[in-house]
Amino acid sequence: MNSDRGSFGSQLGVILASAGSAVGLGNIWRFPTEVGRGGGAAFILIYLCFIFLLAMPVMLSEFIIGRSARSNAFGAFQKLSPGKPWIAVGVMGVLGGFLVLSFYSVVAGWTLHYTLQSALGQLQGQEGIDFGEAFKTFVSDPWQPIIYLALFLLLTHFVVARGIQQGIERYSKLMMPLLLGIIVFLMAFSLTMPGASDGIRFLLQPDLSKVTPEVVLGAMGQAFFSLSVGLGCLVTYSSYFSKETRLVKSAMNVCIIDTMVAVLSGFIIFPTVFSVGIAPDAGPGLVFITLPNVFLLTFSKMPVVGYVFALLFYVLLLLAALTSSISMHEICTAFISEHFGKSRRWAATVVTVICLFLGSFCSLSFGPWQDVTLFGRGFFDLFDFTVTNFLMPLGGLLMTLFVGWWLDRKLVEQQLTNDGRIPIRMMRPLLFLIRWVAPTGILIIFLNEIWALKLLLGT
């Protein structure tokens, strides 16, 4: 066994690092957007079912694979089933890690830009500014977003290069409590805004007419993306868990924290948006166009509150992005370092450089390369689509099949019970979820998706 691989030093570190991976732009930026489109509470209910019935079993499977192999996402399959095609799941995961970090860092770079702008008071104090236009001008600039992308990747690099305990665990322990504190503060504030009740009603009242098959697919993609499952990110993290880490408890904690943050973000965004009378389904521009308008309006009435609200919101988004990007980076860094026998620093540098390169492609697809498409999509869209709608569900499906049907049942039970030291009352239902419910559910939705895609493309 590799004794110099590093490991998490405490159970709190395990939970905060894994929850840090899960809580990200997916919760604060993507989730409210999808809720806005998918009929409020109706979407949330479907989403919750997918979290606990499909994504949580995938998370547990990743934990079982990672801790029993104690290797990176690729090496784990090589170790657990040498010479078998399961290795393809590891390849997909590492590839997915590069793709997801590349497009994710572009949006994180925008967040960094908005954080700095709000710190300088430039978002809040500009009467008459058209934020839609300002956002478009910024993202279509050939250089600026790439500079922010590079800065964000450097921040991520800095943490990953320092290793598991000194880097990932230490910074997760610092950033996650801060993040959770800011969320609670912002929510308390936004709930007191005049007219906030309309936003709350929107969140809590299901509009079933908006639930289409597409919305159901979107909910599954969102559940997987939000919990970071299907790419082997949690295989990698759990390879640093100790013998004492309780897998089921950790998975439940991460699912609960992640869902709480997503729903709380909804309670920050919708009451505020409704209080100034803006349509809730404003799409991905929600946090970069709609919210600056809200901040501006608040600022014009209460300058200090408007300033603090805007700044804290973008700091929150930035922290969330960073704790997640670290975990994506780690999938690739651990692979390169272990597979090619290189130092962590060397491997991390290679990953940062590759992602800067790929991320620049994504960034340019909002500007000068708007018309450059591959399979009918710009680079950003293509990377996002490939990872969220394809690699994550497929990876998740294969990992539950691997653990449920291929891995030795004894090994699986040993992992779940820490070698029989902790009793698991829910063993049977959990195994049933891993063996039957999750794979069948994912498969049905996945096949449906391919079928819907064919219809869409008219083939």
Ligand code: PFF
């Ligand atoms: N879970 C992260 C979010 O919600 O923003 C995104 C993510 C992290 C996806 C890590 C994939 C991954 F491997």
